[in-house]
Amino acid sequence: MKERRRFVSHAGAALLFLSRPLFAQAQAKAYRIGYLSPRAGKEAADDAFLRGMEERGYTVGRNLVVEYRWAGNDLARLQPLAEELVRLQIDVIVTATTAGTRAAMAATRTIPIVIAASADPVAAGLVATLGRPGGNVTGISLQTTDLARKRVQLLREVVGEASPMALLAERVSGPAQGTTRILVDETSAAGKQLGIRIVVREIAEPDELAAAFLAFRTEHAKALIVQASPLTIRSRRAHGVLTGVTAPDRRGRSGSTPGVRAGGAR
Numbered sequence: 001m002k003e004r005r006r007f008v009s010h011a012g013a014a015l016l017f018l019s020r021p022l023f024a025q026a027q028a029k030a031y032r033i034g035y036l037s038p039r040a041g042k043e044a045a046d047d048a049f050l051r052g053m054e055e056r057g058y059t060v061g062r063n064l065v066v067e068y069r070w071a072g073n074d075l076a077r078l079q080p081l082a083e084e085l086v087r088l089q090i091d092v093i094v095t096a097t098t099a100g101t102r103a104a105m106a107a108t109r110t111i112p113i114v115i116a117a118s119a120d121p122v123a124a125g126l127v128a129t130l131g132r133p134g135g136n137v138t139g140i141s142l143q144t145t146d147l148a149r150k151r152v153q154l155l156r157e158v159v160g161e162a163s164p165m166a167l168l169a170e171r172v173s174g175p176a177q178g179t180t181r182i183l184v185d186e187t188s189a190a191g192k193q194l195g196i197r198i199v200v201r202e203i204a205e206p207d208e209l210a211a212a213f214l215a216f217r218t219e220h221a222k223a224l225i226v227q228a229s230p231l232t233i234r235s236r237r238a239h240g241v242l243t244g245v246t247a248p249d250r251r252g253r254s255g256s257t258p259g260v261r262a263g264g265a266r
Contacts, residue, residue: 030063034085034093034111036100038071038078049094049116071100073231075172078103086111095139097229098124098179099172105137115139117228123182148186152194155223164197166221168212170229171202183227203231 035046050060058064067090069081082103085093093108095101096116104113105126113136118126121141127133130141155165167187169180184200191198199219201212216224226232 030065031058031092032065032067032088032090034082034088034090035066035068036071036078036082036085036093036104037069037096038073038075038100039096040070040072042068045116075099079106082107098126101126101137101139105135109136111136113137113139118179120179120182124179148183149190149193151225152187152190152196152198155225156194156196159222161222162195163222164199164219165191165223165225166216166219167198167200167225167227168232169200169202169227170231171204172229180227180229187225206231 037046050066053059053064060066067085067088069085071077071081078100082093082100085104086107090111092112092114093104094114094116095104098118098121101113101115101118101121101124104111115121115126115137117140118124121127121133121137121139122129127135127137152165156162159165167184169184172180180202184202188198188200197219199216199221201215203209203212
């Protein structure tokens with residue numbers, strides 16, 4: 001059990017991409033990670049996770065096995081995939097979204113779950129507090145909702161006027177909708193406090209993007225906030241629409257690294 005706890009802490013550290021080396025002896029046991037993601041396949045961040053684990057002495061093919069389970073952008077598949085990982089008796093489950101974490105939590109109360117990223121794990125009911133998460137869940141909070149007011153403030157400084165701002169979010173159903181609701185409510189409240197109108201559009205499919213950006217243009221939004229979600233990350237080119245297509249003076253902010261690379265500031 002002690003060795004398992006140490007391995008889980010290393011898995012969490014790898015997600016943080018810490019630069020300082022950790023002493024790790026070659027392990028006799030090959031630890032098994034269940035990697036649960038709503039996406040359709042591997043991306044750069046997934047390879048970075050493996051590099052982080054290797055820096056800490058865990059190498060695939062030597063003392064580490066990663067069981068990947070991809071939901072193919074279908075959130076309904078997360079639950080059966082999580083249950084499949086539990087049946088494999090893996091040592092730890094790594095998740096990348098609130099929906100994935102909920103699926104893992106429903107599948108097991110004993111296997112440690114490490115969240116690679118969550119907008120607000122406390123508000124989403126994934127952990128009790130950030131300092132003392134409790135249960136079998138730990139990981140990284142993006143503090144997305146806590147930073148809602150700061151995003152609006154920064155964009156107002158960049159735009160230089162109290163112009164309307166746009167918020168693009170993913171429309172989902174079930175428990176996963178909590179994250180979107182919190183972000184929309186917190187951003188709208190921040191806009192009201194700062195005297196800025198927030199134009200909100202929620203989309204469920206990529207083909208709804210055109211209508212959303214047409215609404216932003218009609219409302220004369222001069223700044224864009226994009227929720228970091230599976231849908232918006234898949235539709236990365238959307239992050240640059242306001243800044244690169246509709247008008248050169250508009251500015252955007254994204255809650256994800258892919259969004260930043262696509263043209264939005266963090």
